[in-house]
Amino acid sequence: MNDMTPVAKRTIKDWESDQEVRWCPGCGDYAILKAVQRTLAELGTDPAETVFVSGIGCSSRFPYYMASYGFHTIHGRAPAFATGIKLANPGLDVWIVTGDGDGMSIGGNHTMHVLRRNLDCQIMLFNNEIYGLTKGQYSPTSRLGTTSPTSPTGSVDRPALPCAFALGAGARFVARGFDVSRELSGVLKAAHAHKGAAFIEIFQNCIVYNKDRFEDFAAAKGAEGRQLWLKNGEPMLFGSEKSGGIKGIALDIERLTLKVVDVAAGEDGTPDWQAAGVIVHDVTNRSVAHMLVELPFGPFPMALGVIYDDPRPTFEAEILEQDVKAREGKTADLGKLLAKGQTWTVA
């Protein structure tokens, strides 16, 4: 994010480019595009001060459809381009769009370093657990046993967990959402408000090669029992009577892991989460964040929303501060520079 003040009221139209959108009909990318455009319109930021940078893959077509500045670069390297852009002009609002192949496989190295350096930007990783643009090969996030053109008898490599990777790399903001979720916009706003590298994993439905892969938790029906939407300062509760009762996330003291507990109604009829030992979400608690991103879906609901948010000084701020300090009291005298060291004169 950056510190600009909105100058004019903008609408979603102000963020739509004149380019024809070329994703497959029904692709989750459409919903994400709309959510981003709506979010930016609501934030009132300036398209002229905004740059979308992407790598290669279906998700990486994203910049063409935004009415801001955009740079569709090469496979996996968007964070490196973004670093140069931000160091050259820290005032720009930089968004990186990547996918599970682009950001976790070929570009895993750059994802790691942009996070550890804490460049001020938003990184949206569209995770559809498959290579879409190259026609359906398994990806680094594909589940074990995924059959695909390159794994006809099932993949045997264990999937990477993008949010766990991000935390491991030193990310100071980690969040999760999914394409058609109404909560996505709020997650994006939180990411934008975070000063530093904000990593957002967005589960995205590939209608052609990995259809409905996330339906088990993303389906509207029964969602309350399968999605744990994290809110800072609020207990980690999910479920309803209909989904099998109110439940919460508590600490298993003996095993030092998280566990699901049933939450009974208290005397006033509201869920007595304190009695059940349910944890209150603290976005600055890094240890709990590590546990939340690793929760296996099934025994646990899918942890969504802002999982971790604890800002630190940004990379470009510290680099530019050093640059300013180094320049203090010095003049850029090229003639003096060239004549540095021991010299002699020939008459």
Place this chain on the structure above:
Amino acid sequence: MATILAPQQPDTTAGRGSQSPTVPEAVPEAVVVRFAGDSGDGMQLTGGQFTLSTALAGNDLATFPDFPAEIRAPQGTLFGVSAFQINFGSTEITTAGDAPDVLVAMNPAALKTNVSALKPGGLIIADSGEFTRRNLEKAKYEANPLEDGSLAKWQLLAFDISALTLEAVKPFGLGNKEALRCKNMWTLGLALWMFDRDRAPLVQWLKDKFRKNDVLAEANIAALNAGHAYGETAEISGHVHKLHVAAAPAPSGLYRTVNGAEAISYGLVAGAQLAGLKLFFGGYPITPASAILHNLVKMKEFGVTCFQAEDEIAAICSAIGASYAGQLGVTSSSGPGIALKGEALGLAVMTELPLVIVNSQRGGPSTGLPTKTEQSDLYQAVYGRNGDTPLPVIAARSPADAFDCAVEACRIAVEFMTPVMLLTDGYIANAAEPWLVPDPTGFAPFPVRFLDAPNGGEGDPAPVLPYKRDARGVRPWIKPGTPGLEHRIGGIEKAIDTGDLDYSPATHQAQTIARMDKVNGVATAVPAQKVDLGEDSGTLVVVGWGSTFGPIHQAVRRARAKGCKVSHVHIRHVWPLPANLGALLKRFTHVLVPEMNTGQFKTVLRDQLLVDARPLNKVSGQPFTIAEIETAIASFFDGIGDHEGGEVPAGDTRLPSIKAVNP
């Protein structure tokens, strides 16, 4: 067909330097000194300081540092030898010299690896204190060469420099190891005496270097003085005389020494200033290119931002990102790193963004010879990308020339909205030479104008055409953050003018040609090719590029002195070639192209100009000697076939043989 030269042969025909058993009383035009020792002995430092004193004495000079790839190779081993050669004189010097007149050998390994290069009758100064049984074994000597007569064809001066140094620094109470570290200063002191040099600048330098440790400063100064005093006393008189090489005539002005890495760094800063831009440098450590990053991080007051990236790819990508955002993006590497940058280079060509890529070439392929020199990345620079991906390539001929080339690379990059590759090599990066310090007020600025308003005529909103080309085929540069000019760029083929995604057949054909024409057009925006030495027609033209300038120039000079109709043409603009080059070369009967590769530029010349360019190739990791090129030139004038008669003897004992070069 191509011939690969054997490693350096003694240059027995060289008309300069010492031929007598001792450094002669008759003052030579030029002297070549080689300091060789263990990589921990500080030979590069000794050489560097000797260079400085040489420059201060007004001699012209050229140096050649030659050090191992290992940071601290095991002590005393053959592969751990580090050497520094300097050629200095009272006339113009353009090479580090062929065969040394004087070899300073700090241990048996240094003697063994260097003595064969020494001129017959040359002087060996050896530290006998290091010729212990153990060190002799490590250097694979069965007997002590200082004692067994095997060095009879040279003049030998052996004394215990180690013991003399320890004696000199005794009052300072240093440990044995620290005290022995002063050996290089003792040796330098002796060298300063030999060549009648002023010690004062060295004393000042030592005081500055050790300003936080007075004892070390004083100990090193004491060692320096002791070495000097040793020469002055009677102890070695009779063998060696003080020798004063007169100052070389040079254009008047302010001088300093500069190595290639420094010159490039200064040139990039100057280029960015002339363009009115901030400089962004994205780099990743690699030998021998790292020095440019080391230099630039210390020049922040000139609007330089440096970024040490996680890898070579991120380094170039960040530089492209910075160029996209309106700064002058620069990245630098050596061959293996340039290979990694290839895909991103394609993107810079495709999106048409300015970028300067410096390749300090080293011996390849793969890791190859990291600390040695070669010119074998020419194909990589000119052709080494997927697709039809042309970009201008320019090559520096010397450390000082690297400054001008860096400025030129910046100019072409911003004027033509294109990545530009600047080729140097390990030799240029490390070697130092005197430099007439340029006056920045004399540089012609080339200020960049960013597009600041829509360029597509009427409309609401007014259309922005990021790929609308001007008469030279150049698109506008648009900075993100400019209101009303929002647009998208990328690596996919794009429509004419609008830059919208468009990979229809006609568009790809048109844009491919447009990109090619634009880069070819650079040829009209660079100076016409000049002849560096000799007439613009004749029997033979020796065509070079890059760091072969020195040996080619001297070889042509010598051949011309003997009556051969030979000229030297040295090419900075390797791609596209200067527009007049074809016509120029065709005015000569023969074209000879010496290169430190297996014939890459020869192929480019044949392809582009249809000239019968003949190769002369050397890939030993060492620069050409003058004699090697002189011999090759001679073969065109030796009376064979329809060749012109000349007076240059060409012996079959030296490579390349006549038949190989000129079948």
